[in-house]
Amino acid sequence: MLLAAALLLGACTAPAGAATQATGAPSPQAEAVAKIVRDGMTAGSLRAAVFKVTKGDQVITSQAFGESLDGVPATTAMRFRNGAVAFAYLGTLLLLFTEEGKAKLDDPVERWMPALPEAGKVTLKMLANQTSGYPDFETDPAWNAAFNADPFQSWTFEERMKYAFSRPVQFPPGSNWSYAHTNFMILGEILAKIGGKPLDVLLREKVLGPMGLRETVANNTGAIPEPVLHSFSSERRQALGVPAGTGFYEEATFWNADWGTPNGASQTTTIDDMARTAIAVGEGTLLSEASYRAMTDPNLLGFGHPQDNCKPSCFTQVEGYNYGLGVVRSGGWLLQNPLLGGYSATEAFLPAEKVGISVAVTYLPGAFDCQGNYPNASDLLFRQIAAHMTPDHAPPMPAPFQKAVC
Template sequence: MQRLWILAGSLLALFNATLVSPCLAQWPANQAALSDQVQQLLKDNAIPGAVVLMRQGDNQWLAAFGVADLQTKQPMQTDMAFRVGSNTKTMTGTVILQLVQEGKLKLDDKVSQFFQDVPQGDQITIADLLEMRSGINTYSELKSFNRTLDQQPDKIFTPEQLIKLGTEQPAMFKPGSEYFYSNTNYVMLGVLIERLTGKSLEEAFQERIFQPLNMTRSLMPAEDDNKLPDPFARGYLFGTNENPELSPEDQQKALAGKLPPTDVTNTNPSWAWAAGGAISTATDLAAYVEALVTGGLLDDKMQAKRLASIRSNNPAAPNATGYGLGIAKLGPMLGHDGSLPGYQSFMGHDPQAGLTLIVLANLQEVPEGEGAANVIAKALLGVPAD
């Protein structure tokens, strides 16, 4: 499996505990201990920098750690912008559900009504796309695709090209029968948003999500835009997209600071688009994930339907991590994570405890291969290491 889009193979596979770390159990009085814990995690995992936000009621802890730029040693700042990867999927899913509310689309509409030449398209529903149960393969695990990302980081992909790459592969299973995390699903949903609204995805996100929630530092960049708004954290990558796994020897070198990661900040994110192209900050994501989980972007009926849609990704373990209509269950939290070259992020809200956790890291994966933000989030939540 390639390193892109880690959620299917890392966080959703690993966040099966609902434990609480000793530091978090004493929150919010233990912010110094939490800071020490994050600082040690950066050191132990060769993570250049991170921003962490934790809040519960009137208590909030927002802190920056490490550096935003390995070359200049610019310190990380709490207001810096990051690419947030697959957290974008929840935004795409939100707009789709808004369009369902408006009567412009139905969850049981078939994909064949909107796209031709999709394997089993006359059986796949919009809900199947949202829930990762379509059986459509993902373009982002193709070795040839990852090689292109390495060799042509400035390449601009169109949604149509991405959909073709995914749908020209054989169907994986009968629609609705299994779970498989496919970015092709969400690129298709992004195309639907543009068709049904008559606006670009950037405009739809701005008008329907960012502006209502006052997310002034969030955006979906245009397909030809590979820049981040100031101030931003530069993004780093160990290995390559095609060959992400470091040898044991290189892992030790990386941890010792003798094998620096590659700066991939300006890799064009058009290949991710509606499946993972958004840019945001810790504060903006906190406001967003709370609305995603508790309401504010959908009417009460649709919000309840969204939360009720979450199903375990493992039929043999009903309490394991799960996925629904553009939303994931991650241990005690609801939200998502995101991973793409240079960046990794986690956003979650526990509706029972009223606790929100945001972690943004400017490294995609630590030398051992796990998402950098997930390493920090798991430690803060007390999820055991593998």
């Protein structure tokens, strides 16, 4: 709403959640952040790193290092895939609908999709906080084989549900926690039914626009608007039967990522929009205080347990990782940290100190192990930057970068 008013008035004020760029010589903090990123690029075999750090209404630093393509420097204007960042937008949209009285978090999904398994017991809240028990189609071997055979193909909602429910529900609804893309596929379909419009339109009108996100757009193909931060990957190595001693590194930029988000929420973005997202979600600028607390409080801390039929995606929610409604808590930080198609991107915000950190990276061949696995390098860089920026609120730190060795 503030954005709309500013546009109507022709005002020079920034949209809600924006930060103003610092001028002059780089500050010691900016130089320290740049060193952390450069060191991380060397240690983690990163091709490019684009990052932005804000504190309050000030931009501490916004830079891009490395190359998009050979001979083409990465820039802060380049677009990349944001994956699960869209889940935070879905959580926001769900809560906006609850505030409008159009739905309740405890409404069972049978109200909109009565044919789903356990439809009378699974609630909207369970979809948003990953406690439904629904299997993740992404872990289905048949789905993985189909994706690896053609990563450019598009996936309908019905196709994804067929793979998901080729296996039984993993646990009684609400009795455990397990990360499943299936939950958000279903939530996206239901939100479109509640709002009476396509999901991409609802997100633009009610979430992305009011947050001031001008460059975050949805596409049901692998297309990315120019300028593009190109990505490369070795993750299909095993699926294609490439021997461990043989080099394998392919461009993954235009793989279709619509499988990972609901129809209408497969998005590309920029580092500026990631930074705006971190602030807007982290401060709950579109939500009431009660909705913000429901979305971001550590309500699942200590909940969940490992279980044979859903490991490793089911585990006890701990301080370093516990799930809200479309957002992750790590210590005092609120974040999303997708990893897909050779892209790693993290947006995070610390409400206690109003610090936002957004990082997007791509990879060199040395980042991939002999099976084609690779680390979430943007997440580690965020944590290293956060430890410098907010030493009293540093997020839990995983193991440092290690070179992949075959």
